[in-house]
Amino acid sequence: MIPVVDIVSTALFVASGFYFLAGSVGLVRFPDVYTRLHALTKADNLGLGLLVTGLALRSGSWYTVAKLYAIWLLVLFASATSCYLVAHAARTGGIRVWRNERP
Amino acid sequence: MTVVLEMMTLVLMGTIALAVYRIERGPTGADRMLSSMLFGTSGTALTLLLGEVSGLHRLHDMALVFALLAAVTAVAFVKRAWRAGD
Numbered sequence: 001m002i003p004v005v006d007i008v009s010t011a012l013f014v015a016s017g018f019y020f021l022a023g024s025v026g027l028v029r030f031p032d033v034y035t036r037l038h039a040l041t042k043a044d045n046l047g048l049g050l051l052v053t054g055l056a057l058r059s060g061s062w063y064t065v066a067k068l069y070a071i072w073l074l075v076l077f078a079s080a081t082s083c084y085l086v087a088h089a090a091r092t093g094g095i096r097v098w099r100n101e102r103p
Numbered sequence: 104m105t106v107v108l109e110m111m112t113l114v115l116m117g118t119i120a121l122a123v124y125r126i127e128r129g130p131t132g133a134d135r136m137l138s139s140m141l142f143g144t145s146g147t148a149l150t151l152l153l154g155e156v157s158g159l160h161r162l163h164d165m166a167l168v169f170a171l172l173a174a175v176t177a178v179a180f181v182k183r184a185w186r187a188g189d
Contacts, residue, residue: 010107013107013111016148017110017111017114020114020115020145021114021117024117024118024121024141025121027125027138027141028124033134040137040144041140044145047148048144051111051148051152055152058155064160067163070167071147071166074167074171075173077174078143078177079140079144081177082174082177082178085177085182086133086136086137086181089133089185090131093186095133
């Protein structure tokens with residue numbers, strides 16, 4: 001009999017692997033800086049959140065849980081800030097927004 | 104259960120490999136910086152996972168430092184190092 005915690009955390013890890021891969025494929029495949037920012041700063045942070053939740057389920061102490069979620073919150077704030085900064089610098093620096101040429 | 108964690112570390116290394124491809128292609132400095140931001144997130148996740156696999160919970164502090172450095176690096180890049188167009 002497999003414990004329920006193991007089943008739930010395995011599902012969370014698989015989902016987080018999917019989101020990490022989706023973010024990286026977006027980084028490789030998308031056409032310009034803005035769309036790549038969108039793929040990177042959303043999908044990857046969701047993947048990290050799912051992974052942190054899976055690890056928090058497996059950890060025994062509330063202290064570890066608090067620390068794991070503190071790390072995730074820091075990454076969330078940092079990526080929101082740096083996403084804005086990079087997009088703003090690219091926009092004022094004159095990098096064109098991609099448009100689909102095909103009708 | 105450890106097998107799942109080890110598979111996850113392989114997936115994360117795969118994402119880092121994809122980001123290296125983006126660094127090689129460019130085309131602007133900002134695209135390369137995005138790969139570096141992905142290293143920050145993936146590196147944090149990888150350190151947390153390896154800490155769980157090996158039972159060394161001190162690695163959580165290291166993950167915290169990775170997250171902090173990624174933030175500082177992005178701000179420094181935008182404010183000091185990069186002019187759009189190169």
